[in-house]
Amino acid sequence: MGRVRVLTLDPWGPMVTPRFVIGVLESPFAVGVLTVMGNWYTKKELAKRIAIFYSASYAASMFSGYLQAGIYKGMDGHLGLAG
Template sequence: MTDDERNRVERKMIRKVDFRLLTMTILMYILNYLDRNNIASAKLAGMQTDLNLHGNQYEPGCLYLLSCWYTRKELVKRTAVLYSGSIISGAFSGLFAAGITQNLDGARGLSAWRWLFIIEGCMTRRAICQISITVAIIACFIIPDLPRTTSWLNNQEKKLAVWRLEADIGEDDWVDSNHQSFIAGAKAAFL
């Protein structure tokens, strides 16, 4: 390939990956982060004392997946976009939680952190759960696996995706098709 051909194919491939991978990971990250903010707000409102929790009793793979597709230079921008989603959800969740924890502590004999989970749970739990399940099912079909095993890239784009990573970091993560399958990955994750 000439440099112009490679650049054209590379731009097209990156747009495909951005549309599928980045869009879905940001959406999933925002949904995941909404509940995490409730835990932090509840902790500040006294849940830690009431439930006698301490240390790591409160505690992903998005960055790894992104690093399988983007060069180091491209990864910086995509990581910033990903974390922007969490900041946006954190801003809204934090404001809402502050209103609840400051105004309802002791109301009807319940701690503010309990009100936080009751109110936000009633308002958003069902909707968030339905949205999260729908997004997770869609993500199974949209989020790409590794560059060599992604079905929606043509052979030229697959080779280019692998070549770009090799050129950027000097090596390819590929082992073989038996050790890089979905089943092998799931087994490794559970073990």
């Protein structure tokens, strides 16, 4: 739905610019983490640490929706605001 919204916006710059900036700022994160781990751990430890890093990333993606739903439900009616 978000992609359709981007395509139908008349001035699409306000929608594309923040996404571009976020992408530029977060794109070197994984490379940086892997570089630091490669310099820090021995070859024997490195495979396990990289597996933990990627598994944690996927687990965070799986549970973030539940976290958002819990926050949304808990905030409903807070300070007299709906949602």
